[in-house]
Amino acid sequence: MDKKFKTKTGYCHVLPDNIVLTRDGVLGEISKIAVGNTMTRSMIIYSLFLVYLIYKVVTLYAIGDMVRAIFHLAVAVLLFFALLKRVNNSATPVIPRNKIKAVTFKKATALTRAYFLIDFEDEKGKLKKRIIMLPGSMSGGYEAAEGAVKIMQEEKLIA
Structure with missing residues (x-):
């Protein structure tokens, strides 16, 4: 039934x-x-966003904007652990x-x-x-x- x-x-x-x-x-x-029937697409999208955040951290650090660099780094770390949790x-x-x-x-x-x-x-x-x-x-x-x-x-x- x-x-x-x-x-x-x-x-x-x-x-x-x-x-x-x-x-x-x-x-x-x-x-x-x-999403489809797999998690692959969403994991790729989140991974690309993580790479972008890391790029932003490096460029912000290079120009001396430490506050925004630390903020972007914190978001990147949270996203990284969220990705690990959803593997x-x-x-x-x-x-x-x-x-x-x-x-x-x-x-x-x-x-x-x-x-x-x-x-x-x-x-x-x-x-x-x-x-x-x-x-x-x-x-x-x-x-x-x-x-x-x-x-x-x-x-x-x-x-």
């Missing part, structure tokens, strides 16, 4: 053997174009349920959306993470999160 809940960019279908993420609407189309993330639309190691639900805060973090093993045997962002507070996020948690509990993916 197909159980589904709304996500930020479409729907999550919880099937007996797979979790399938579909994209629809404007946000889904934008994410299809921008094992995945954008795969299909996750086999027998490959799932853990599912964690993170509640929304004043500044963030609620989301599920799925730890799973990919086809190459590597441990990956898939984030399933739920709708924001302006689009019924609280109710969507409650329904999504209920489905994940019914399917015994979270306790």
